[in-house]
Amino acid sequence: NAGVTQTPKFRVLKTGQSMTLLCAQDMNHEYMYWYRQDPGMGLRLIHYSVGEGTTAKGEVPDGYNVSRLKKQNFLLGLESAAPSQTSVYFCASSSPETVSQETQYFGPGTRLLVL
Amino acid sequence: AQSVTQLGSHVSVSEGALVLLRCNYSSSVPPYLFWYVQYPNQGLQLLLKYTSAATLVKGINGFEAEFKKSETSFHLTKPSAHMSDAAEYFCAVSEGRGNDYKLSFGAGTTVTVRA
Numbered sequence: 169n170a171g172v173t174q175t176p177k178f179r180v181l182k183t184g185q186s187m188t189l190l191c192a193q194d195m196n197h198e199y200m201y202w203y204r205q206d207p208g209m210g211l212r213l214i215h216y217s218v219g220e221g222t223t224a225k226g227e228v229p230d231g232y233n234v235s236r237l238k239k240q241n242f243l244l245g246l247e248s249a250a251p252s253q254t255s256v257y258f259c260a261s262s263s264p265e266t267v268s269q270e271t272q273y274f275g276p277g278t279r280l281l282v283l
Numbered sequence: 284a285q286s287v288t289q290l291g292s293h294v295s296v297s298e299g300a301l302v303l304l305r306c307n308y309s310s311s312v313p314p315y316l317f318w319y320v321q322y323p324n325q326g327l328q329l330l331l332k333y334t335s336a337a338t339l340v341k342g343i344n345g346f347e348a349e350f351k352k353s354e355t356s357f358h359l360t361k362p363s364a365h366m367s368d369a370a371e372y373f374c375a376v377s378e379g380r381g382n383d384y385k386l387s388f389g390a391g392t393t394v395t396v397r398a
Contacts, residue, residue: 172326208292208390208391209390210287210389210390210391211386211388212388213386226385258326258327260326260327271329272329272386274319274326274327275326276324276326277324277325277326
């Protein structure tokens with residue numbers, strides 16, 4: 169099993185450009201999450217999904233959109249990138265069998281630089 | 284509402300010395316608590332978790348943590364540091380209400396190990 173994979177690993181954008189980050193998991197997990205990691209702030213939840221076709225806002229959703237058209241994929245979109253969105257983005261997934269106790273499995277991250 | 288405070292953004296220890304990373308939480312309900320580790324340029328992986336069973340939890344790589352309700356703490360320890368323990372460590376809390384499962388992360392503690 170590959171676990172959680174993220175594409176791309178690194179990207180440089182100019183202000184105003186758009187892009188989509190792809191997360192894929194092969195563990196048949198129901199739940200998927202997008203976080204951003206900034207120095208001194210830990211991980212902050214952007215959006216999450218509790219199943220195919222459903223999404224919900226996290227702590228810092230502004231400027232991002234997400235889609236979960238297939239159970240194994242969770243896409244994070246930036247419609248008009250801003251320098252404040254320079255960050256490392258992590259995707260994670262988990263199984264809701266015992267929801268609150270379940271381990272989240274993380275991808276390797278995508279480093280995004282917005283100039 | 285829940286939050287996590289990690290005391291000390293950076294800890295430096297000698298190889299073979301005790302590693303102690305402090306985590307305090309606030310939660311309106313009995314929490315579930317996690318420690319994750321992030322090695323350089325990688326995603327997060329679970330070290331251990333507390334899910335209301337034994338208050339002393341043993342994890343991977345010789346780490347353990349003790350849940351102390353009276354102190355609202357979940358400190359992480361390892362008796363003897365190894366060079367491979369150099370990483371960033373995150374404490375996280377979940378309140379686990381129904382399907383609204385979200386983790387709140389602390390800001391992280393970076394551990395360096397001196398030879």
